[in-house]
Amino acid sequence: MSWIDVGHIDDIPLRGARVVKTMQGCVALFRTGPDEVFAASDRCPHKGGPLSEGIIHGRQVTCPLHNWVFSLETGSAQGADNGQIQTYPLRLEAGRLLLDGDALSKRTAA
Amino acid sequence: MTKQKLVVIGAGMASGRMLETLSDLAPGAWDVTLFNAEPRGNYNRIMLSPVLSGEKSYSEIVTHDAEWYEAHGVTCRFGEKVTAIDLAGKTVTGENGAVAYDKLVIASGSTPFIVPMPGHDLEGVIAYRDLEDTNRMIDVAGNPDAKVVVIGGGLLGLEAAAGLRLRGVDVTVVHLNSHLMERQLDEAAGYLLRRALIDKGITVRCSANSKEILGKDGKVRALLLDDGTELPCDLLVMAVGIRPNVALARDSGLAVGRGIHVDDQMLTSDADVLAVGECVEHDGAVFGLVAPLYDQAAVAAKTLTGQSACFVQKELSTKLKVTGCDLFSAGDFAEGDGREDIVFRDPARGVYKRLVIENDVVIGAVFYGDTTDSSWFFGLIRDKTDISQMRDTLIFGPNMQGASVDPMQAVAALPADAEICGCNGVCKGRIVEAIEAGATTLSEVRAQTKASGSCGTCTGLVEQVMAVSLGDAFKMPATAAVCGCTDLSHEDVRRLIKSQELKSQDAVWQELGWSTPNGCHVCRPAINYYLLADWPLEYRDDPQSRFVNERNHANIQKDGTYSVVPRMWGGITTADELRAIADAADKYNVPTVKVTGGQRIDLLGVRKEDLPAIWYDLNKAGMVSGHAYSKGLRTVKTCVGKDHCRFGTQDSTGLGIKLEKLLWGSWTPHKVKLGVSGCPRNCAEATCKDVGIVCVDSGYEVSVGGAAGMDVRETELLGKVATEAEAIALTTAFIQLYRENAKYLDRGYKWVAKVGLDWVKSQVVDDLENRAALIARFDLSQTVYRKDPWAEHAAQAETYQPLADLTLEAAQ
Structure with a gap:
């Protein structure tokens, strides 16, 4: 694992999100609680909506384009919709947000 | 089997209740002889105050008359004092002779305490205890110049003073303590009460020590205070307390302390003698309020019939029966170690509420000015409910509590005089009456009471009252919940945010029992809007809820x-x-x-x-x-108006610009579009906007509720006004009314259709004061959002x- 420091948790508003540009596309970091963050693909599998612009509630995000709801823990679409977004390991250490560089590159390999 | 002989001494309220219960439990089993020193049977003594004030007559407060006693086999010896009890011989001797008993019940009540100061025996010095005293006061009030001094600012004294005042008498209350009703109220509530009584025209002197009653020709003339003040009076009422009437019992040899000692079965030290009412002492306590007396009466009746029953002292609450002084007190509210206070004050409404908490239990409550929830609080005290979970919102009452977020419970807990429909001033009791009279549908209730017939925001409440009253007979119409996070409808949520003064999202989630930690994409934008619309200064818009x-x-x-x-x-x-x-x-x-x-x-x-x-x-x-993205003011479309157009009647472009500069930045339940046309040719297409203004020669036609989207609708005329300023005022007030009342994501036309144009008119056209208030609230909100x-x-x-x-x- 190679943890990459991408920022501070306070750079993300509570129940907000920011994106990190990667070679594999945008990864969204979702802050679901004061000390809780998740990383997942920013792209909704339905019509490509930017999930980082969705409303975050509990540990879920709603896509801003057509209201698909995804679990940030599993990446699965909720309710009647079928779909999956890639989730990524994310560590929070002393307020710093650490993304796993290996996981990001593995996706290319796959 | 021969009937057992029961003798009862005293025909007061405890005695009356005891005989009633006894004849229910064992009809005809007893041969009863009833002595009463007063020449009449039982009347509701606590209703003497309304008799004094003229709100009731004596006949209305009689509870047991001669016929009742006769019908229940009671031999009445009224107006006859009992002179002796012979415990060994089991007889009671009255002025007109003795009677034997198998069982004896003493209900001799209490005597008013007369302070033995000089002059206390003058003619015109009375207590406030019975009908005779009441009639004396009523007689004095017949003299238009009458002056009365009441010594004692407790419950009884103040009721006497208020009653006399209602009869036009010049009344002064003299009270030894520094605040009124010090046994039931704390200083703050005492202060409010004093102010209210002074407003009624009663003179109140606290910290006043009576020294002597001055007389002339053996008749009272004035009360002299120890500071030398002389208070002239034609009648002096002493209402400083009562003493249990124990002389007979003591003389007979029964165990007596402050009162006649009784055990939990109301038995005295003699197994064949019971005692009930104000004359008894139970576990160190004596009694003056009616609730425990009734409990005692029921226990005594059961003991007489051989049933097991136990008298338990309960928490007591006090309400003052003075019209216009809403006051409630219960439990213990002295300050002390480990005790904490929760205090709420609303000086403008004259409301004061205080709860005293010890070990997470409410042990005392004092309310002044608003006693609507007092029974709920009394329940908390009586049941020793653990309030740690609702502590933060406790003072706001049951509607505020998570436990009663079930709206049905909250509605069931409302007292009959709780207002349900604010527009038409309809209280719960009136709705229940209509239901009891046969109304089973919302429209019937609406037709009979007008409840929910105006703005309609209370419709859910009315339906809940119906559901509570009718039970299964009433099918609640399925009101659409906001989303899966709650069962509440938008209307419920808006109402609760206002009434419970919920000013943060956390408060909404908590108090309204949201099933999710912070809502969802459906409810959170709505809640965010409701909060910022209702509490522009207190709540901060949350971008993450947008x-x-x-x-x-x-x-x-x-x-x-x-x-x-x-x-x-x-x-x-x-x-x-x-x-x-x-x-x-x-x-x-x-x-x-x-x-x-x-x-x-x-x-x-x-x-x-x-x-x-x-x-x-x-x-x-x-x-x-341009806020082209917002649920807020979008555009104000205009035509060129009279500057250029040969048909233009007014400066429609200028008015449009003024409106846009006034309204921009405001958030609304859904988008708001305006149009201003300079003449009825209507080039700005104003009549399909949320608000459309059409200028005419004589002024401005302001119409509302248009649409040109999924639905196409023409606006309806809200009002025609003569000046541009009025057109702006009407528009602003309408938009604020919409902001405050509409469901999130209801366009103006949908909302107007729900509440009715007539109601909108009544709010912004007919009621100028309300119009101004709406505009003021809009302006206040704009101080935050117009940027x-x-x-x-x-x-x-x-x-x-x-x-x-x-x-x-x-x-x-």
């Missing part, structure tokens, strides 16, 4: 780019503004430039990262956000950029 367009102040397009629409006030622009827009379009490679239906220009296809920069450029040219979000967001451009760009690192 749909992306409102968070990013631009409209997201299907490819993730945004559209940018600068405001053009009233559709008027300048060459400089157009140049700046053109420059921006070039600079940011805007693929599409479109003229909108709202008379402005849309730049479509702007990347998110570029938003702050393009805003900055447009700001520099003097332009601000350019672009300028604000351009200054935090970094938040529109990616948090990190790992593509660069990877390239290295």
Whole structure:
């Protein structure tokens, strides 16, 4: 694992999100609680909506384009919709947000 | 079997209740002889105050008359004093002879305490205890110049004073303590009570020590205080307390302390003698309020019939029966170690509430001015409910509590006089009456009571009252819940946010029992809107509870780019503004430039990262956000008006600009579009807007509720006004009414259809005071929201950029 420091948790508003540009596309970091963050693909599998612009509630995000709801823990679409977004390991250490560089590159390999 | 002989001494309230219970339990089993020193049977002594004040007559307060006693086999010896009890011989001797008993019940009551100061035996010095005293006071009140002094500012003294005052008497209350009713009230409530009594015209002297009653010709003339003040009076009422009437019992040899000692079965020290009422002492306590006396009476009756029963002392509450002084007190409210207070004051309404808490249990409560929830609080005290979970909101009463977020429970807990329909002033009791009289549907209730017949926001409440009253017979119409996070409807939530003064999202989730930690994409924007609309100063708009367009102040397009629409006030622009827009379009490679239906220009296809920069450029040219993305004021479409048009009657363009500059930035339940046309040809298409103004020669026709989207509707006339200022006022008030009452995402026309144009008119056209209040609230909200979000967001451009760009690192 190679943890990459991408920022501070306070750079993300509570129940907000920011994106990190990667070679594999945008990864969204979702802050679901004061000390809780998740990383997942920013792209909704339905019509490509930017999930980082969705409303975050509990540990879920709603896509801003057509209201698909995804679990940030599993990446699965909720309710009647079928779909999956890639989730990524994310560590929070002393307020710093650490993304796993290996996981990001593995996706290319796959 | 021969009947057992029961003798009862005293025909007061405890005695009456005891005989009643006894004849229910064992009809005809007893041969009863009833002595009473007063020449009459039982009346409701606590209702003497309404008799004094003239609100009731004596006949209305009689509870047991001669016929009742006769019908229940009671031999009455009224007006006859009992002189002796012979415990060994089991006889009671009255003035007219002795009678034997198998069982004896002493209910000799209490005697008023007369302070033995000089002059206490003068003619015209009375207590306030029975009908004779009451009649004396009523007689004195017949003299228009009558003056009465009441010694004692407790429950009884104040009721006497208030009753006399209602009869026009000049009354002075003299009270030894520094505040009134010190046994039931704390100082703050005592102060409010005193102020209310003074407002009624009663003179109140606290910390006043009576020294002597002055007389003339053996008749009372004045009360002399120890500071030398003389208070002239024709009658002096001493209401300083009562003493249990124990002389007979003591003389007979029964165990007596302050009162006649009784055990839990109301038995005295003699197994064949019971005692009930104000004459007894149970476990160290004596009694003056009616509730425990009734409990004692029931226990005594059961003991007599051989049933097991146990008298338990309970917490007592006090309500003062003085019209206009709503006062409640219960439990213990002295200060002490480990005791904490929760205090609520509303000086404007004269409301004071205090709860005393010890070990997470409410042990005392004092309310003044608003006692609506007192029975609920009394329940908390009596049941020793653990209140730690609801402590923060406890003082606001049961409607505020998580436990009763089930709206049915909350409604069931409402007292009969709780107002349900604010528009028509209909209380719960009136609705229940209508239901009991046969109304089974909402429309029937509405027809009979007018409840929910106006603005309709209480419809849910009315239905809940019906459900509570009718039980299964009433089918609740399925009101649409906001979303899956709650069972409450939008109307419920709006009402509760206002009534429970919920001022944060956390308060809403907590108090309204949301099933999710922080809502969902459906409810959170609605709650965010309701909070900011109702509490503009207290609540801060939460961008994370907004749909992306409102968070990013631009409209997201299907490819993730945004559209940018600068405001053009009233559709008027300048060459400089157009140049700046053109420059921006070039600079940011805007693929599409479109003229909108709202008379402005849309730049479509702007990347998110570029938003702050393009805003900055447009700001520099003097332009601000057009809010083309918001549930708020969009545009005010105008025609050119009388400056150019040969048909124009008024300055429609100028009015449009004024309205837009006044209203912009405000958030509304859904988008709001306006149009102002300079003549009835209506080139601005004003009559399909949320608010449309059509100028005519004589003034302005303000109409509302139009639509030209999924539905097409023509506006309806709200009012015709003569001046531009009135047109602006009417428009502003209408929009504020919409802001305060509509369901989130209901366009104006939908909302007007729900509440009815007549109601809207009654609020903003007919009621000028209300119109002004609405405008004032709108203006207050605008002090927060009438500002350019672009300028604000351009200054935090970094938040529109990616948090990190790992593509660069990877390239290295």
